[in-house]
Amino acid sequence: METMSVARTLHWIIRKVNELHDMIRRYVVYISFFVLGSTNLLGIAIIRGNDPAEREVFFETKVRPLLSQHCLECHGVKEQSGGLRFDSSTAITRGGSSGLIVIPGAPDKSPLVQAIRYADPNLEMPPKGKLTDAEIATLVEWVRTGAYWPKGNEPDAVEQLPPAKRIDQIRESHWAYRPIQAAAPPKVKDSKWPWHPIDNFILSALESQEITPNRQADRRTLILRAYFTLLGLAPSYDEVQAFVADDSPQAFSNMIDRLLESPHYGERWARHWLDVARFAETTGYQAGSRDTTYPYAYTYRDYVIKAFNDDKPFNEFILEQLAADQLELDDASKHKLAALGFLTVGRKFMGNEHEIIDDRIDVTTRAFLGTSVACARCHDHKYDPIPTADYYSLYGVFASCQEPEILPLLGDPKSTPGYEEFLEAKAKKQEEVDKWLEKKRVATEQELRSRIADYLVHLAKLRQDSNPKGVKKIGERGPLRPRAVARWQDFMKNLDVKNHPVWGALYRFGKISKESFAEDMNSILSEASSDQLQGLHSSLVAKWRETPPESLVDVAQSIGEKLEEVLKSWNELKKKEPTATRLADDSDEELRGAMFATDNPTSLTADQMIAHLDQAERNEYNQQLGKIKSVEASHHGSPARGMVVVDRPNPHDPVIFKRGQPGNPGDSVPRRFLQLLSHVDGGKPFVKGSGRLELAQAIAHPNNPLTSRVIVNRIWQHHFGTGLVPTASDFGSRGEKPSNPELLDYLAKEFMTDGWSIKRLHRRIMLSATWQQSSEVHSEGQSIDPENRLLWRMPRRRLEFEPLRDRLLTSTDKLDRTIGGRSVKIHEDATRRGLYAYVDREDIPGLLASFDLPSPDASQATRARTTVPQQALFLINAKFVIQQAETLASKTSSIESTQDRVKALYKRTLARTPDEQELRMAIDFLDAAKTSAEAQKIDPWSQLAQVLLLSNEFAFVD
Amino acid sequence: MNPQDPISLIRELGNMPASRREFLRRSGVGFGSIAMAGLLAEDSGRMFADGSAALTEQSHPNPMHPKQPHFAAKAKAVIHLFMNGGPSQVDTFDPKPALDKHHGQPVPNNLRTERETGAAYRSPFKFQKYGQSGIEVSELFPHVGEMIDDVCVIRSMHANVPNHEPSLMLMNCGDATLVRPAVGSWVTYGLGSVNQNLPGFIAMCPGGYPIKGSENWQSGFLPGAYQGTYINTKNKDIEKLIANIRNASGITQSDQRRQLDLLQAINRRHQEARQQDAELEARLQSFELAYRMQMDASEAFDINQEPQSIREMYGDTVQARQILIARRLVERGVRYIQLWHGNGQPWDSHDKVEENHRKLAGECSQAIGALLKDLKQRGLLDSTLVVWGGEFGRTPTVELPKPGANAGTTSGRDHNHYGFTMWLAGGGVKGGYVHGATDEFGFEAVEKKVHVHDLHATMLHLLGFDHTKLTFRYAGRDFRLTDVHGNVVHDIIS
Structure with a gap:
């Protein structure tokens, strides 16, 4: 068996x-x-x-x-x-x-x-x-x-088919792999409700279930909703008032255009994409004090912000993120190299290449194709038509790429004062490192020479021991540096050594058998002019004649001792006469010369010194290097660089690793696109370098049935909370089916026809009656479609962490509206927008984690929506929130009338004025606070302001 | 509706359509666990009517809501005492007279570990028999010795590689390299937590992070609610232990209460116009929970509330403090507590094993013994599984000096994943029992070997789970803690 x-x-x-x-x-x-x-x-x-x-x-x-x-x-x-x-x-x-x-x-x-x-x-x-x-x-x-x-x-009949046939069959049967169909907007009974073809699709589905959609929301709701959706920011009271008062039929459409032109639009939508791109700014854990930061990760974020602001066609967005290095960019377009951060900002798994490649395969296929290929690493995908071969085809693509040692600049740095300061600061650090290394080098040369006997004896043991592998790298005076031993071994292999007056002895006598060594040596030494002694240093020969060595180890020991004696006299001489250039004794000077020769293993260049570092020294060295890196990473004048990958000179020819084990190679496979989508590019093997550009082109190809569906669904998701396909990164058989497949295809088709423009897609969606309907619940919808999958109402949405925090800061006018640049520590009270939060994979700030910032370890299609007490604790107790409340109190302190001041607080926080009852509640609260003895310490106005910041109205958009 | 009145809350929620209650399933709001249990039992009951034991994300409400395991089990909570760095088995719980006899001589089977090791190296510590079971324990852990009849010593543990990082990941998350949820995440995912006012999975480490940092208590692909909450127990102040637990402006309790009353009044008006929206309700409740948590959490972490006698029993070290806190947390229904000895890898005694181990054991032995005794006298030991061990053990041979790697002495031991000791107590394990054995010198597990996956399978079993059925669907696959491995070690279960 x-x-x-x-x-x-x-x-x-x-x-x-x-x-x-x-x-x-x-x-x-x-x-x-x-x-x-x-x-x-x-x-x-x-x-x-x-x-x-x-x-x-x-x-x-x-x-x-x-x-x-x-x-x-x-x-x-x-x-x-x-x-x-x-x-x-x-x-x-x-x-x-x-x-x-x-x-x-x-x-x-x-x-x-x-x-x-x-x-x-x-x-x-x-x-x-x-x-x-x-x-x-x-x-x-x-x-x-x-x-x-x-x-x-x-x-399953399909499962019994041969693999290629099985793929063919599923390609034809599963909705997501079938060609995109251009269906005409369906006819509907209620012809008044639809404003846009989107509405026909939605209404048709609702009518078939006998559900009536909601009517248009009020104007105040619409402007709050539009600002939240497009900018992630709240409108001011005045902006709301102006919009409410504007009765032009173009008012809403004009507002959308204005918001789409705002540079804050790119910030809002970049953050959605950064979730998908598992963005963070560190490598994850690294051993041995290695620097874990990605100092230039911010350039990828800036690229994404700009891409959304420029309405970069989505197909170009794909090409640039996967293969910007191969697009023959001119100097003016070098900034696009930052796009490759998409591949490189993932975890580095302590340098494990297989895991890094796996991460890149995973993010690429899930983000663009809504398909999980990483599943096929160890075996054919169980549910989707992705054979293991496909995984290794893509593996071959990414294994053919590398991250260059020095990342490219995203443009020529201009000689600004900031840049000059940066160069100076960096040179200063470099000098410190060079100094450290030079000191180490001199000390290590001295160490190697002063223990030369240990090394020579070790060489002799390696030569004579029947089991050289069993010889431990330890000398009489402690452990040996492995790199120095290796260098000595190489050195002794050199034929020229044979005739060297000192090292030649080890070479020649090394040939004598261990058993007859004493005898043979005696006979050599007894001859007045043995060939074996020809050319060897006379002081050494004299030493052996005095005490004949009984083994090669004895020979090595005697040479070593002699050399160490010479070194000692040299050190003493140098102490007395620092300018001395040679020893007085010619014979000794000859020996010293042998040891100090530049090619001798005891002489080190700076590079050799780096190779000689032991573990502790290496940690120290890495720390030194980290200082230079930290100048590059943190200096305000440090020029931006792109986290690129480039193709290796020789592309990798992939083989399947059976069961995912690299030690278990199987059949070889070509670098090519997924077989499931082979009709897109003819299924031909990639021929250009790694094939990354060809992969990107296949993904962005208009005949690819997945890409456009996946992205329009993601955009839809961020408008309605849930995508037409709720599993936005899984369009396979395990994912959910689209709630309205015809609409999805309609949007995908229009999107491509429209030049892959995301901004136009937003307009289309937002001008629909579907988007503009109110969020009210009615019993008919609630009983038939309680999940609101058919969209009979606009779902109410809670502000994610970034918009919530941004809103706290806009209410006090404290928000720093700078676009782009390096990250800040959001949890330490910075005033920039939430998306500039510095995220260390290894140490995700608790604040961000408790507010559902997604794990940056895998591409995330949707954020969790938890309501945990840590969120509430932050809001009721954190200094940051209290400061905003205090600022609100102080900014309104000049208003004398209590009523007016309450109104001012409402305007700033909720962009409206309070009604009678709200006014009364606020005033009652203030009055009670004044009579409370305890409350004297804390300004009741600041308490009231905080209550408004904490309110549900502040945190939800209808 | 009075937010502090669970009955009226249930009534309100009960009137909501099921879909709105669905919102609550992702919220960690603590409505009072019993109330929620009653409210949602109806749903979960239906989910499991088909006899399916597989848990899916969809099948549970509030992520920390207490759930029933697959079968009835004794253990309800876990305290994992993590001796990070790797304690030496032959110096603690696995006596090897052969080392005394052959000290300084080569061992027959010197296995390859991270670094080179030389001859047999005898333990500098004396062993002594304890209890009725007569199990031998070294002088390092006399207080554990006193409780040995409640302890099950597994002397035949083994792992995969002799390096810290992968071994930590294997021990904590069941996989050496890939991002996988920690054991504590799986357990809280499976069982929820009894106390909704405290985190269900707490990792305590004084002075900073252990090696691999927060990956040791990551939730991986499980929802973030199951990630361990890290607490730096070097701090004594509650403010530093739990973020934002104290108000930054020092507002009094009664003022904050008045503030929240106004907030709730405003929120309720807002809600009136929006019918019953569970998400609005959940957020409203979360402020009440946070308000209560300020009191509850402070109280749980305040060991000054313990009588003098108890504090003396544990001793006066950082270890003692965090171990005593662990007992207080278990009492309050926290599900999974991991206690690390210290930041970095304190037990990693590549040299001066005698000095280092004596110091480290001195810091925790008394408190660990006290924990076992204290849990027992409170009747909590049966329901609390205590786990002691490192990510691996140490070689019985001496580590050879290497520049930069140790202090150049020959007085330490290297990592050893071939054979090491862990012990379990309480939670339904067999006390006063030794399971398995290493070879004559203590290098390699040879009898009744227990792999880390087997330990995980057994821990889940003790908590009432079939480890092959506690699964989570992610990226199209049903994952489990033990992946495709692991066998329950029935011998150690009482």
Whole structure:
């Protein structure tokens, strides 16, 4: 029998089990009847009679789960161990390579039963462990009653097809892979409601469910909604008033145009894209004091802001983010290189290349194609038509890329005072590092020379020991530097060394056998002019004649000692006469020269010194380097650079790693686009370098059915809270189906026809009656479509962290409206917009995490929407919030009338005036505060202002 | 409606259509857990009518709402005492006389670890039998020795590699490299938490982060609510322990109450025009919860409320303080508490193992013993699973000196993932029992080996979960803590 495979295909089982749950639900009526009627002591169902329904229920509820759980992993569609599969009746009755396994009606004769009973030690199934008695009894019962297999219940017909055919079939059957259809806007009964074709699609779906959509929201709601959606900022009281008063039919449309032209529009929509791009500014954990920051990550954010503000066509946005380096940019367009941050701002997994590539595959396919390819790393995707080969095709693309050591400038830095200051600051740090390294270099040369005997003895041991690998890198005076040992080894391999007066001895005597060393050495030394001694340094020969070495180690020791003596006298001399250039004794000077020669392993250049650093020194060195990097990262005059990737000189030819294990290579595959979408680019292998540009072009191709659908759905999601496809990054079979597929296709088609313009898409959506309807709930809609998937009302939305915080700052006019640039520590009371928050993957500020800022470890399509007490604690207690409240109090302090001052607070915070009752509540509150002795410390006006900042009206948009 | 009256809240919520209640499922608002349990039981009951044990995100309301596990189990809470850096098994709970006998001589099976090690290196610590079970414990942990009849010592733990980072990830998240949820995240995902006014999963480490930082308590692909809340227990002030727990302007409680009363009045007017919107309601309630939490959390972390005798029992160290806090948290229904010995990797004794281990054990032994005793006397030990150990153990052989890697001495031990000791107590484990064994020298687990995945499977089992069925669907796949591995070690369950 074949042994069980190590890596398991659990997905398969899980799916089967899930399918079974569905089935069980369907058969629930039968089960209750059946189980009640016939259960024996073991709890095993026994079949009475031949009722097919009963047999089917028995099979589906008892037998198939067992087969799924215990057999299909090795005997299913994926693997047919022993030529057997347990997923269809034909497969069962046909048997395996060793013949029939089930003999219906005769369990004792059926090999299957023998195997599960562990009757034969050579055939014990499942190999993981014996089934329980009850489980065995169930299968025995099943065989006894004829091994019933329901008709028409063969495994998924598609799954049985060969892989290529299977992909073809799914491409034609799954909605997201089919070509985009240009359907005409449907006719509707209520012809007055629709303003735009979008409304026809929405209304048609609503009418079929007999739901009436809401009417237009009031103007105040519309302007708040438009500002929130497009800018993520609240309008001022005056802006609201002006809009409410403007009765021109173009008022709303004009406002949208104005907002789309605001530079704050790009900030708002960049943040949505940054969630998808798993944006953060650090590598994640790194060992050994390495710098984890991405000092130029901000340039990617700036690029995205600008792309939205410029209404960069989305297809260009794709090309630039995946392959800006290959677009032959002229000098004026170099800033586009920053787009490649899309690939590089992910986690670095301590430098593990496979994980980095996996991250890039994942973000690319999910962001643009709404498809999860990373699933296919270890095995074919279980639900979507993505074979493992596709993963490695893309793996090949990204494995053919690298991040250059020095990141390119995004334009020629201009000689501004700031830039000059930066250069100076950087040079100063560089000098410090150079000084540190030079000091280390001199000390290490001294160390290597003063312990030269240890190194030479080590070389001799390596030469003579029968097991050189077992020789530890330790000398008499402690551990040796591995790099220095390696350099000595290389040095001794050089043939010229043979004739060197000092090192030649080790070379020549190294040839003498260990066993006869003492004897052979004696005879060499006894000869007056042995060839072996020819040219060797006389002082060494004299030393050996005095004490004949008994081993190569002795030779090494004596040379080392002699050299160390010479070094000692040299050091003493230098102490006395710092200008001395040579030793007085010619013989000693010759030896010193040998040791100090520039090619000698004890002499180090700066680069060699870096290679010699031990672990602790290396940590120290990295810290030194970090100082230079931190000047580049934080100096205000440091020029912007792009976090690019470039192609490697030789593209990587990918092979499949079986089960995702790099040590387990399988077939080779070409670098090419997904087979599922092979019709887009003809399925040809990529030929240009890594193929990144070809990949980007295939993604952005108008014939690609996914890309335009995915992006219009994302835009829709940020208007309505939920996409037409709620699983915005999963358009596969496990994702949800579109609530209005015709509308999705209509939008996708129009979007492409329109030159992939996102701004025009916004206009289209916002000018619809669907978008402008009120958020009111009515019972008809609520009872038929409580989830509001068909959009009979505008969903009420809560401000995300960034707009909420921005609004706190706009209410006090404290918001710093600078666009772009380096991040700030938002949790430390900065006044820039929320999207400029510095996010360290390794240490996400608790404030951001508790307000649902998404994890930057994977592409995020939607944010969680939690209401946790940490959010409320921040709002009631944090200094930042209280400061805003105090500012509001002080900014209104000159208003004498209490009523007017309350009104002023309402205008600043909620962009409206209070009604009578609100006014009274506020005044009552203030009065009570004045009489409270405790309240004297804290200004009641500031307390009142804070209440308004905390109110639901402040945090929600209708 | 009075926001502080759970009954009227239930009535209100009960009148809402199901879809609006659905909003609540993602909110961590603590409506009072019992009230919520009653309110939402109807929904969850339906979800599980088909007998499906698989948990999905959709099937639960408030993420921290208490949930029932797959089967009845004793353990309700976990305290994981993490000796980060890797304590030496042969110096603590796995005595090896052979090391004394062969001290200084090569061991027959010197396995490859992170660094080179040399000869057998005897333990400088004396072992002594404790309790009725007579299990031997070294002089480092006499207080644990006193409680040994409640402790199950697993001497045959093993992991994958001898390096800190992957081993920490394996021990905490079940995978050495990929981003996966921590054990505490899985447990709170599966069980929720009893106390809605405190975080359900708390990681405490004095002085900063351990190696790998917050990844050790990450929620990975699980919802963020299940991420561990980090608390730096070097601080004594509650303000520094929990963000924004104190008001920055020092407002009095009664003034803040008046402020919130006005806020709720304004919010309720706003809501009147918007019918019953659960999300508006949830946010309104969250302020009430935050208000209460200021009191509750302060109280939970304040060990000065313990009687003198209890404080003396634990001792007067940072370790003692955080271990005593852990007991107070367990009492208050916090689900999963991980206690790290200190920032970085304090137990990583590459040299001077005697000096270092003596110091480290001195800081925590008394408090750990006190914790076991205290939980027991309060009847909490049965329902609290205490786990002790590091990410791996240490070699029984001496680490050879290497420049920059240790202080150049021959007095320490290298990392060892081939065999090490962890112990469990309470929560339904078999006390006074030794499971498995390492070889003669204590290098490699040889008998009844327990892999980290097996430990995880067993911990989940003790909490009432079939580890193969506690799953979460992410990126089209059902993931679990033990991935495709892990077997429950039934021998250690009482």
